[in-house]
Amino acid sequence: MSKPTLSDLRAFIAVAEHRSFRRAADFLGIARPSLSHAIRGLEDSLGVRLFHRTTRSVALTEAGTRLLGRLDPLMHDLDAALEDVTGEQGHLQGQLRINGNDVAIRLLLRTVVPEFLARYPGVDLDLVAEGRLVDIVEQGFDAGIRLGEAVPKDMVAIPLGPDIRFLAVASPRYLAQRPAPEVPDALTQHQCIRQRLPSGKRYRWEFSKRGQTVEIDVPGTLTLDSNSLMVEAAIGGLGVAYVPEPYAHAALDDGRLVSVLEDWCPRIPGLSLYFPGNRHMPAGLRAFIDTIQALRSQVEELAPSKPLRKSTPAVPPHPKGER
Structure with a gap:
């Protein structure tokens, strides 16, 4: 039996987390047929079926669930070890994906992004602006930005500005x-x-x-x-x-x-950056948060929070969950 490669195992984890070959392929940056071939090869080498596949859904088999449970902590430890070696300022590499609405992304572009890219030129920063609230884990994002009350309860949130x-x-x-x-x-x-x-x-x-x-x-x-x-x-x-x-x-x-x-x-509550708290934090996200903290006063100053004017009726961020 040929031993699975690290790429095969990362492909398996991506499909398991995204529950979709299309989304996993987009996340990994490879063609869907190549991903399907890699999973078939992994299943053949292990001699077990890892996924139940239909035209509408992808689900883990019992064997796939056991494998994911064993691989997750191992891969996180491996990623942490590699990041400790290569994560010095200026040498950080990889991709960082953040999802937010247009106001949030505009705030990042005016404050954090220029400094972050200057500090870490090896990081590929992928910012996606959209109005709908998405599951950042399922969609392959490292973090999201939304109003505080729209942040899922199981996420860690870092405020970007006042209420x-x-x-x-x-x-x-x-x-x-x-x-x-x-x-x-x-x-x-x-x-x-x-x-x-x-x-x-x-x-x-x-x-x-x-x-x-x-x-x-x-x-x-x-x-x-x-x-x-x-x-x-x-x-x-x-x-x-x-x-x-x-x-x-x-x-x-x-x-x-x-x-x-x-x-x-x-x-x-105003805009917050949020991310899963039960996973190893990627070095790129940790560096991004460090940059936010270093520019805290600038971010808070430009965050959309201008005080309300007193109204005198004259005579001549998106419902909160999706903004």
Whole structure:
């Protein structure tokens, strides 16, 4: 029996963790047929079937589950040993993949990324900006960035900035036509600019005050899938929008928008970098976190958290889970 190679074992672990030959091949940077060939060769050399395969799913067999359980700690120890040897500043190599929304990725590009790439030119930094909330482990990411309350409970989170607020805003022209709502339920008497989430669902607006939480499927004839466009629509007098405050602060400053229901819009945890806490931390991610900590004041200064302006209704980051 020929002995499996290290590449064969890494291929097996990738398929086992991603539960998909396509995603595992993308993660490893190889062609799917090459990955399938490697797994077949591994199964032939071991004389056991490691995966149940169908056209729709991939699942570990009992033998595959036992093998993964034995390999995981061994491979983590091996990776740690290699990183200890090669992980000195300037000599770090490999790929670091981070998933976040566009606001988060933009923050990294303006603060951490230039310094990190200068320190570690051998690291291939792969930043993916998307609106939907993904399983970073299943999708092959080393870390993710989302609002604090959207971070899964089994993840380790590192705050990137102070708390933020979501707020309801409307133009003075719109509010001249009807009284500003004083409680969330009053929104049912207004024209609201609704939001379509990346998942396809429509976002139900969430408010809270003194322990009371209200969730409303607001009425409206206009639905958008962009915070920036919702702000533009509100400026144009098309209704009330509910957006992260950083998107609206410029229009609040110059009076094109005013905030309503301000006392129903508490601050919530801001952006956090998060990663699995039950796995060996890759040297690249550890170096990235060290760079964040070194630039902490700069990151916090530029993080989207501008304070809410006091509203005076004038007369002429994404639902939290997916932002």
